[in-house]
Amino acid sequence: MSAWSGPTLYFRDEKGVEVWRAGAISLFLPGVTWIKPRASSAGGQIVYTVRDSGGWGHVRVVDTTTRKVRELKSARTDAVFLSSRYVWYQGERACVASDVCGARPPFHPLNGKTYIYDLQTGTETESIITSVSDVWPHAA
Helix, strand or coil: CEEEECCEEEEEECCEEEEEECCEEEEEEECCCCEEEEECCCCCEEEEEEECCCCCEEEEEEECCCCCEEEEEECEEEEEECCCCEEEEEEECCCCHHHCCCCCCCCCCEEEEEEEEECCCCEEEEECCCCCCCCCCCCC
């Protein structure tokens, strides 16, 4: 699972998230197992999901310059930047017996709701957007 941000490639391997820049590879986020990373079209940030031991998704954003990671919300997954300010993602719900998730599910089912997170205000709003296939402009 990889993402380009400008001329730099960020990718996951057994060490965590690595970065390929100007022909050299270095460790970027040690021990992180990110899922579906997506870069901001403005560059400089990547949004992704990590899962905790209970299978819940946690949407996080990392600044590619400082490596500072910020958690946006838990019980959320499949995040994508709509703009440099807004992030869209899907909600998760607890498993019910008919889901057959098991005692320690690797992930939780979607709850049918989507949300938009405002990075400037730190607020989440329920969204009417049901899915995001692509955004424009593409990540720089």
